[in-house]
Amino acid sequence: MKITNPVLTGFHADPSMIRVKDTYYIANSTFEWFPGIRLHESKDMVHWNTLPYPLGAEQLDMRGDPASGGVWAPDLSYADGRFWIVYSDVHIVNGAFKDVVNYLTTAEDIRGPWSKPLRLNGVGFDASLFHDDDGRKYLVQQTWDHREYKHQFHGITLTEFDTATMRLKPETARTIWMGDDVKLVEGPHLYKINGWYYLFCAEGGTVWTHQESVARSRTLDELSFEASPTNPFITNFDIPGSYLQKQGHGALVDTPSGEWYYASLCGRPWHHETESFTDPRGWCTLGRETSIQKVEWAEDGWPYIVGGHGGERYVEAPKDAIETVAPASRDQHDEFDADVLGLDWNTLRVPFDEKMGSVGGGSLKLIGQGSLCNTFDLSLVARRWQAFDFDAETCVAFDPKTYQAMAGLTNYYNDQHWSWAFVTYDEDRKCRVIEVAQNDRNNYTSFLRENAVVVPEGVDRVWLRAKVRTQWYAYEYSFDGETWTELPVRLDARILSDDYVNQTYGGFFTGAFVGLAAVDYSGYGEVATFDHFDYREISGMED
Structure with a gap:
């Protein structure tokens, strides 16, 4: 192996x-x-x-x-x-x-x-x-x-x-x-x-x-x-030029038969076609990941990495390894039948509780709280980006009566760097609309504005999908789950990378997440109901 x-x-x-x-x-x-x-x-x-x-x-x-x-x-x-x-x-x-x-x-x-x-x-x-x-x-x-x-x-x-x-x-x-x-x-x-x-x-x-x-x-x-x-x-x-970058912080372990390995954090950068390969060094939208390298010991008692101090992409497994059964894919499909969130889901700073919403019986209900900039009261559940190319899809039922209430699908790094496609209310047209917005270094931009997509009367649910393709990502919508339309905004994925965040903020240690969120900063707690979530990886850069 x-x-x-x-x-x-x-x-x-x-x-x-x-x-x-x-x-x-x-x-x-x-x-x-x-x-x-x-x-x-x-x-x-x-x-x-x-x-x-x-x-x-x-x-x-x-x-x-x-x-x-x-x-x-x-x-x-x-x-x-x-x-x-x-x-x-x-x-x-x-x-x-x-x-x-x-x-x-x-x-x-x-x-x-x-x-x-x-x-x-x-x-x-x-x-x-x-x-x-x-x-x-x-x-x-x-x-x-x-x-x-x-x-x-x-x-x-x-x-x-x-x-x-x-x-x-x-x-x-x-x-x-x-x-x-x-x-x-x-x-x-x-x-x-x-x-x-x-x-x-x-x-x-x-x-x-x-x-x-x-x-x-x-x-x-x-x-x-x-x-x-x-x-x-x-x-x-x-x-x-190494496939793996940033290797360092980690831990040493031995095998039962006396071999040695070292687990380290690492990053995998990508570049825009117009960029130098070395400056900028690249953008690690998947954050800092975990690699394992083989270790041997010199005659003078000092350890060294097999293959040189840059490590290797493919490493011989331990000779005494016992083959482990594990999921063949990182894909996720959740219809929210269980009354607890699965291990792939995370919330920010506090556990998922009744203040945030409820799960079970085929739906995830999120009670709108603070904005996605909020570090105290936020209704967001999300999972890690684990591939450079993937689709993430959900379906939301949401009937807001104010533009201060929003619910949808987000790609999120931290409270200063995120975007989302969401359903909200347009008080001028007096109807629900689909908007795309981004927070970039706390500069907020609504992309569609007066061209926000109108949700037709009688449509109870809106399907939303994120298409992430290494260097860029976009959002799509559907009113029946079958016919999809891409919203006319392509976003630069580097904004959700450690390396971009590090240019202006000292906390750049996590990685991009995709997830579901509900906001109602009017304080009236409008509820959004999500009936499923799909995360499907696509063959791309990492292959």
């Missing part, structure tokens, strides 16, 4: 991979999207199944967290017969401060239930828990420095964790490594292998200069770690 990278497509950043007996698990960041922390399992590293999210309403409240705040870089580990997850909830993204709270939750079963979170500290984000072979445990974390005359990424701090009291011992805190000259050292994971402590850290920022570096020490003393002479361990900065 071959591992085909990325193994987790679409927004699956900051992978923390472990093995328990013959099974591998990956935890990924979810940032402001709820539920918190995406989990997958596999026995062959090739085929992956989605697991229930560990962070529900009891473990997480992100109301008011900014875009790309929330859950950063969860660390998954297994020790003492339990799964342990350390995660950060980041409350500030831009500016001198990061205001982060690190939490710990545990479970005997990866599928839960997970314990009420234990608050650890706020020293810095990207915390991980290291279980030493003498039974002691340590929190290892990036350290944040707000002072303008210091570098904000102030090394890697290690603090002992007392399992008797389930508290950190702050008096034991020390900086064990300051990182390389590349700076921006973060995402630490610590391992003990053949008597050495190996520290794997991301550096260079999670952009084109991203990389992973390795250091090691015989002890856990202050500043005792020495950098590998062959750093970077993995990067694509010097290989702009």
